Amino acid sequence: MTSDLERGVGALKKFRDRVDGIITDLASGPGGAARLSARQVTRESLGVGIPFAEADEFFNEYDRVQKALVALSKSLGGQIELLQIGVHAADVGYNNVEDDQRRRFYEIRTNLETERRDAIEQEQEKQQKAAGVPAQPPPPQQDVKGGEENLR
Secondary structure, three states: OHHHHHHHHHHHHHHHHHHHHHHHHHHHOOOOHHHHHOOOOOHHHHOOOOOOHHHHHHHHHHHHHHHHHHHHHHHHHHHHHHHHHHHHHHHHOHHHOOHHHHHHHHHHHHHHHHHHHHHHHHHHHHHHHHHOOOOOOOOOOOOOOOOHHHHO
């Protein structure tokens, strides 16, 4: 039984190392958050002071996609960090995880849950608007429980 656990921990370490490699590659490549957030196209680069509806539409779509990519990169970074902390906790045992890492784990988890809830609400509003359904007040939000007791 112990050897099975050791193999499991070894697999988690291997997974963590692979994830670390992917993070490094993404962060330093063209898909990294720093590169994505560096705006490369401005409205002025498509013409200044002239009515050009197509350029306006193009820039608005470019801006929307660029913001979505930055948000995706940030969200993926948080999810990966959450997995790294979880793998580390599985490796060393939860009681041996530093308090800062525990707090970071719950902070990331709360942020991701908030992002998820907001995305669901936006999608529902979009679908209701497309269907001509009047907007309804959002349902009461369930409190995301944090704390160490959720990992035990």
